[in-house]
Amino acid sequence: MRTLLALIFLLAPPAAAQDHVQLSNGDRLTGKVRSMAGGQLIFVSEVLGELKMDMSLITDLQTAAAVRLLDDKGELVVRRVERIETGALILGGDGDKEPSRMLLDRLTGINPSEPGAVWTASVSAGFSLLTGNTDRRAASVAADAQRRTDEDRLSASASWDYAEDKDEEAWDLTQRRLGGDFQYDYFLNETSYLLATTRAESDTRADIELRYTIGGGHGLQWVDSDRWKFSTEIGVNFFHEAFRSDAPDNSYLAARMASNLTWNFNDRIKFLQSAEIYPSIEQAEDLYTKLDSRMRISLGEAMFSQFQWVFDYDNTPSPGLDRQDHRFLIQIGWEF
Numbered sequence: 001m002r003t004l005l006a007l008i009f010l011l012a013p014p015a016a017a018q019d020h021v022q023l024s025n026g027d028r029l030t031g032k033v034r035s036m037a038g039g040q041l042i043f044v045s046e047v048l049g050e051l052k053m054d055m056s057l058i059t060d061l062q063t064a065a066a067v068r069l070l071d072d073k074g075e076l077v078v079r080r081v082e083r084i085e086t087g088a089l090i091l092g093g094d095g096d097k098e099p100s101r102m103l104l105d106r107l108t109g110i111n112p113s114e115p116g117a118v119w120t121a122s123v124s125a126g127f128s129l130l131t132g133n134t135d136r137r138a139a140s141v142a143a144d145a146q147r148r149t150d151e152d153r154l155s156a157s158a159s160w161d162y163a164e165d166k167d168e169e170a171w172d173l174t175q176r177r178l179g180g181d182f183q184y185d186y187f188l189n190e191t192s193y194l195l196a197t198t199r200a201e202s203d204t205r206a207d208i209e210l211r212y213t214i215g216g217g218h219g220l221q222w223v224d225s226d227r228w229k230f231s232t233e234i235g236v237n238f239f240h241e242a243f244r245s246d247a248p249d250n251s252y253l254a255a256r257m258a259s260n261l262t263w264n265f266n267d268r269i270k271f272l273q274s275a276e277i278y279p280s281i282e283q284a285e286d287l288y289t290k291l292d293s294r295m296r297i298s299l300g301e302a303m304f305s306q307f308q309w310v311f312d313y314d315n316t317p318s319p320g321l322d323r324q325d326h327r328f329l330i331q332i333g334w335e336f
Contacts, residue, residue, distance in 0.1 A: 017064030018046070024057050033063055036110035055104070060084050069102060070109035072301075073335060074118045077102065077226060091226070100226040103267070121145040124306050124333025135166030138175065140329050142308075153185040153193075161327065176204040177327075191221045195233060197256075206325060207318035209242045213278065215256060229262040239278050239288065247318045252286050254278040268298040287315040296333075306331045 019033045021043055029051070034042040041058065043051050063081045069089070070076050079100070080092040089107065093099040123143045130136040140161045147154040163175035179201030185193040200212040217235015234257050241250040256278055263271040272294045280286030291311040296304050312325040 019043075019064055020060070020062040021053075021058055022060035023053070024059050028060075033061070033067060033110060035112070036107075037112065041110070055107075058084070061089070068109075068111050069107060070112055070118075071102060071106045072108050073106075074120050076118055079226075097225045098227060102226075118148045119145070119336075120148075121336045122304075122333055123336075124304075124331040126329055126331035136163065138163035140331060142331065142333075151187055153187070155183045155185075157181055161329075173204065178202050185219060190224075193219045193221070195219050195235065197235075197237070203325075204244065206312075206314075207243050207245050207247065207321060209244045211241045213237045213239050213254075213256070217256060227264050229260070231260045233258040233260075236281070237278060239280070239286075241314075243318050245318060250286065250316060252280045252282045254280050254286070254288075270296040270298075272296065285316055287313075289313040299332075302334050302336065304333050304335060306333055 018030045020028060020030055021033070021041070022028045029043060029045050029048070031043055031045040034044055034050070036042065036055065039055050041053050041055055043053065045051055061081055061084050066078050066080045068076055068078050069081075069091075077091070079097065082090045082092045082099075084090070084104070085101075087105070088101040088103045091100045091102060121144060124141070126138075126140045128136070128138045138161075140159070142157070142159040144157040145155070158180035159178075161175050161177040163173075164171045165174050166172070179199070181197070181199035183195060183197040185195045187193045194216070195218070196216045198212065198214040200210065202208055202210055215235055215237030217233055219231055219233040221229075221231045223230045234255070237254050237256045239252055239254040243249065256276065258274070258276045261271070261273045265271060274292045276290045278288040289312070292308070293310075294306055294308045296306045298304050306329075308327075308329040308331065310325075310327040310329070314323055317323055
């Protein structure tokens with residue numbers, strides 16, 4: 001009989017790993033975290049069944065498996081919760097993802113029943129005015145938006161820059177630039193996606209009436225963690241430049257190589273960089289490159305300050321103009 005009982009014990013499936021919740025009164029519950037919304041956690045206890053409790057009463061939380069965590073910016077993170085510590089969820093390092101933390105004040109949902117599309121957006125603006133020995137006025141506005149689902153991603157951005165300097169009695173235009181871009185990504189799996197992209201811009205001082213590109217390609221999401229995001233893209237685009245002067249238009253078929261980097265240095269500092277290069281397939285001398293680098297510092301729950309450097313290189317500019325353009329911008333913005 002003892003041999004039979006021992007055999008049954010050995011062959012029996014192991015008990016499923018359980019989640020744990022500890023309340024402010026010292027009670028510790030074992031069971032399963034089902035979901036959280038509106039500050040209310042739904043927890044299924046082994047003994048008491050389904051319970052609803054206020055997150056403010058929970059002093060510790062541990063999940064046996066990864067759960068979907070939604071923050072106040074609409075970003076969805078799939079991680080295992082190890083514990084609560086100093087007002088933050090401590091998230092386990094699962095797979096190639098490093099351990100990290102999420103502030104409880106930013107947590108808006110756990111295992112949302114219908115994640116659907118997640119939208120994120122930001123808008124920033126800067127303004128300067130100088131009077132006296134130097135008379136100058138300048139303004140800049142930029143906006144970015146992204147819609148993300150499990151299957152696809154839509155990204156769009158727009159920017160406007162304007163500046164004038166006063167020489168004696170007349171104002172001289174020194175910057176007037178308007179641009180925008182749009183990209184659609186369709187994910188084949190977690191790391192690989194097909195893309196369609198287009199960009200259009202004008203730049204008065206660079207003699208650009210209209211510069212636009214349109215095309216498609218393939219991208220790889222090499223890293224997509226809480227701290228790092230990095231992707232590369234390659235494809236073919238039609239590239240066109242129409243000048244404000246009498247210079248002839250310039251159009252050609254170009255390869256497109258691009259990269260996108262996001263580095264969350266900590267909870268307050270973020271570095272973003274996008275790079276694109278368009279080498280002509282038809283003529284070796286035609287080459288256009290754009291690099292956009294931003295350092296963003298959080299000033300509060302949604303407000304941030306931003307230093308931006310934008311570098312443009314056109315190997316075949318309008319006659320008599322420089323190949324290189326640098327823009328340095330300091331802005332205040334908001335994230336949604």
